[in-house]
Amino acid sequence: MMTPEQKFARWVRVSIASFLLMFVYFIVADIWIPLTPDATVMRVVTPVSSRVAGYVAQVHVHNNSPVKKGDLLFELDPTPFINKVEAAQIALQQARLTNQQLDAKIAAAQASLKTATLTAQNDKVTYNRYQRLSAMQNVSQQDLDKVRTAWQSSEQSVNALRANISELMIERGEKDDSRNVTLQKYRNALTQAELDLAWTKVRAEADGMVSNLQLSPGWNAAAGSAALALVSEQTDIIADFREKSLRHTHPGSDAAVVFDALPGQVFHAHVTSRDAGVLAGQEAVNGELSAPESSNRWVRDAQRMRIHVALDEPLDQRLPTGARATVQLYNSEGPFARFFSGLQIHLVSLLHYVY
Known part of the structure; x- marks a missing residue:
């Protein structure tokens, strides 16, 4: 029979061992099976405007109208x-x-x-x-x-x-x-x-869906002022990871994606590309001297880099641009890494039922 002091000491040892085990797991997982909730579904959004100024005579589309390249969107008074x-x-x-x-x-x-x-x-x-x-x-x-x-x-x-x-x-x-x-x-x-005169008929420059339509007959359309947005059908999934998490990631690496809008479903994907940099790495040329970044912390916050991911199979339903997602990378082909990475992403997919 253990005394209360012995039971407490045992729980302390178990807690310390669990913490160390989890600490090691997260370090290894962040390198070989990294996961990020900072992923977004992006579609090319093209602001549509007339090239000449005039009064709108007719509007041929409405919000969420699917259009093809060359379809007539709206017309200005040609007189x-x-x-x-x-x-x-x-x-x-x-x-x-x-x-x-x-x-x-x-x-x-x-x-x-x-x-x-x-x-x-x-x-x-x-x-x-x-x-x-x-x-x-x-x-x-x-x-x-x-x-x-x-x-x-x-x-x-x-x-x-x-x-x-x-x-x-x-x-x-x-x-x-x-x-x-x-x-x-x-x-x-x-x-x-x-x-x-030809520009009084505004046509779609690409396939897509009309969004944020702000037109009606009689409205004075200014040249170059966006009157609606055309959302492309092409989908791009962007994901932001810490720099060290991408050490073993390259175009073609396997990935898995879970969408907030589709809880419980895991979609196979692959990495298509990696951005050349982020805004923090771009210095404006303004004629002034550089201002080195200062920090009083021993370990600063990790920089995040962006990669692009494509699904292996298209979705049955179209997600809107801006839809959030979680991306799991498979930087290792080992069975251990495959098992735990699959466990991670499936757990996240189930949690999306809750939040």
């Missing part, structure tokens, strides 16, 4: 954009007419240049003849000066016409309409107006 297209078409046609008028002016100026050139040549011949006559004292100096002035005026007219033709040709630009700068400017304006 002002149609007017802009018509104005751009008129401006382009007017530019073509202006070029035709310039072609006519150039042709008229070239005809005038030919006439002025002939006149200048005749005036020069006359001046040369008068020079010879003046040398023989057959014409007066006054007549010679008049002929010289007429010839010089003719030459100035020719130069002025050539300058005018050059100016008109510069204004006209390339004869080839496809290379004409003026026409290209108006064609670009027309293309942009047609593009803006």
